[in-house]
Amino acid sequence: MQLTCNRAQFAAAFAVAASAVPSRTPRDVLKNVLLIVSGAGTELVGTDQETGLRYRVNGVETNSEGEVLLPTQKLAAILRELQCETFELQVDDRTIVLKAGGSRFRLTSEDPREFPPVPRFSEDSFFRVSAPVLRQMIRRTSFATDTESTRYALGGLLLEFSEGLLTLAATDSRRLAVSNAICEPQGDPQVPTRTTVVPTKAMGLLERSIDSEADFVDIVVHDNDVLMRAGACTVSSRLVEGRFPRYRDVIPPNGSVNIPLSAGLFYSAVRQAQIVTDEETRGVDFQFTRQLLTLSSAASAVGDSRIELPIEYEYDDLQITFDPKYVAEFLRVLNPETLVDLQLTDGDTAAVFRVEDSYTYVVMPLTQDR
Numbered sequence: 001m002q003l004t005c006n007r008a009q010f011a012a013a014f015a016v017a018a019s020a021v022p023s024r025t026p027r028d029v030l031k032n033v034l035l036i037v038s039g040a041g042t043e044l045v046g047t048d049q050e051t052g053l054r055y056r057v058n059g060v061e062t063n064s065e066g067e068v069l070l071p072t073q074k075l076a077a078i079l080r081e082l083q084c085e086t087f088e089l090q091v092d093d094r095t096i097v098l099k100a101g102g103s104r105f106r107l108t109s110e111d112p113r114e115f116p117p118v119p120r121f122s123e124d125s126f127f128r129v130s131a132p133v134l135r136q137m138i139r140r141t142s143f144a145t146d147t148e149s150t151r152y153a154l155g156g157l158l159l160e161f162s163e164g165l166l167t168l169a170a171t172d173s174r175r176l177a178v179s180n181a182i183c184e185p186q187g188d189p190q191v192p193t194r195t196t197v198v199p200t201k202a203m204g205l206l207e208r209s210i211d212s213e214a215d216f217v218d219i220v221v222h223d224n225d226v227l228m229r230a231g232a233c234t235v236s237s238r239l240v241e242g243r244f245p246r247y248r249d250v251i252p253p254n255g256s257v258n259i260p261l262s263a264g265l266f267y268s269a270v271r272q273a274q275i276v277t278d279e280e281t282r283g284v285d286f287q288f289t290r291q292l293l294t295l296s297s298a299a300s301a302v303g304d305s306r307i308e309l310p311i312e313y314e315y316d317d318l319q320i321t322f323d324p325k326y327v328a329e330f331l332r333v334l335n336p337e338t339l340v341d342l343q344l345t346d347g348d349t350a351a352v353f354r355v356e357d358s359y360t361y362v363v364m365p366l367t368q369d370r
Helices: 007-018 072-081 131-144 200-209 263-275 324-332
Strands: 002-006 032-038 041-047 051-057 066-071 086-092 095-100 103-108 126-130 156-162 165-171 175-182 184-186 196-199 216-221 225-230 233-238 257-262 284-289 292-299 303-310 318-322 339-344 351-355 359-363
Touching: 002 007, 007 032, 007 041, 007 051, 007 072, 007 086, 032 072, 051 200, 066 072, 072 103, 126 131, 126 175, 131 156, 131 165, 131 175, 131 200, 131 216, 131 324, 156 200, 156 216, 175 324, 196 200, 196 233, 200 225, 200 233, 257 263, 263 284, 263 292, 263 303, 263 324, 263 339, 318 324, 324 359
Parallel strands: none
Antiparallel strands: 002 086, 032 041, 032 066, 041 051, 051 233, 086 095, 095 103, 126 184, 126 216, 156 165, 156 196, 165 175, 175 359, 216 225, 225 233, 257 339, 284 292, 284 318, 292 303, 339 351, 351 359
């Protein structure tokens, strides 16, 4: 098998496929990216057996067909150093020869028949959502998952399909992020009958793999797995076992206090207050008084801070204490000019941050006598 490849296009595609390769695995075959050349085109495939990624490669000229396993680390290092516009790849049995200008590399390869199968997207019925919107939804929710929890469902994102709407939800039991967007059925897709929780890794792979040319993401949910196609990329994943919490039950009704805040200015104030905290006294007091928000933090081994931010506030004085990390992570995924509506009831009830009607973030306060 012989191929001539555009270096930039191949390197970009290889990096995407390699992102699905596990950093540690007892199975050496999984340390490779599978290259498939057929009449349908050229694909690169990576997997850790739980999550798989297929990526269609452009800029490849060949009259050959076949499969070969490409050693991820070595080939990635070579592609980073090459300066030529194109390179040539020759495969003979279990030997790979790469030529580019005056450079020549010879690599050994494993048997591609030992590589586990990774599903293709071949369904005619699926749910379709805007690619840029879904990418934003993943960024706005995935940070709230708990990848270390023994409750496995908390280590993934819940996908719900209902009445032309896709909802993503994530929680670690201390905060909750919920985002929704319009979702259009193509063909006659069936709404999943079981809870659909997709591992955070799979959703992260999809978010990073959606390129600027992808207009839509197509989603198919089976009993035990999910397929998501975005342009040249297809991500497949097993679903997470376990029951996802009844997240709608923990979203408080509209609070008695509504405070409009600029995401950029609020984020800056929270980050400043976060500096003077430690593991033992990680809380920051948010004191709301007329036309002013004061953020106060203190740590015996560090010092203390007081940050003032002018705001629109015409209610009675109110104080609530948050872990600043939880507030900062929410604000970090927003554009600085975004307007956030903070809804409060009192200092002991969960706070609700809303961005228009499509994004809701709930944070539990810390006890103020910490």
